[in-house]
Amino acid sequence: MVNENVTIENAQIRFRNFSGTKTEFNKAGNRQFSVFLPQETSDILEEAGWHIKHKPPRNEGDDPRNQLDISVMFGKYPPIVKLISHDGTESYLNEENIGILDSVDIDHATVEIRPYNWDVNGRQGTKAYVRELLVYARPPRRALNGGFARDDEEEDF
Secondary structure, three states, X not given: OOOOOEEEEEXXXXXXXXXXXXXXXXXXXXXXXXXXXXXXXXXXXXXXXXXXXXXXXXXXXXXXXXXXXXEEOOOOOOOEEEEEOOOOOEEEEOOOOHHHHHOOOEEEEEEEEEEEEEEEOOEEEEEEEEEXXXXXXXXXXXXXXXXXXXXXXXXXX
């Protein structure tokens, strides 16, 4: 049983569905995403009782991928979600506009998760829910400003 919130910094968000759109892998209304964890972080969280999925490496020589699925629920305990643009502008997101994160070019995030320990028909586990999420966006491409590279990319002509 997990009893404490956990903060994951520099999280790489994958498989995002903040809008709760029905897909092959998601029921309609389920807002969720995954983060890939370094082995050390994965080991610590798994030992504490969090459910970590272990995926084999995609390519030879790559490390295995350790994945934590996280749900976003606007109910009794709604999360605090903030989008921070490349220029430092901060926007709070709510249930109505959080779906924008499905299309934002995310650089990284800091996420605090809270546990929900469940016990149904003799099966037990812990589900991760967002308590607080800070999403850092990459700068937009400069396609309309005379180039195609980001400010952090070198242009080679």
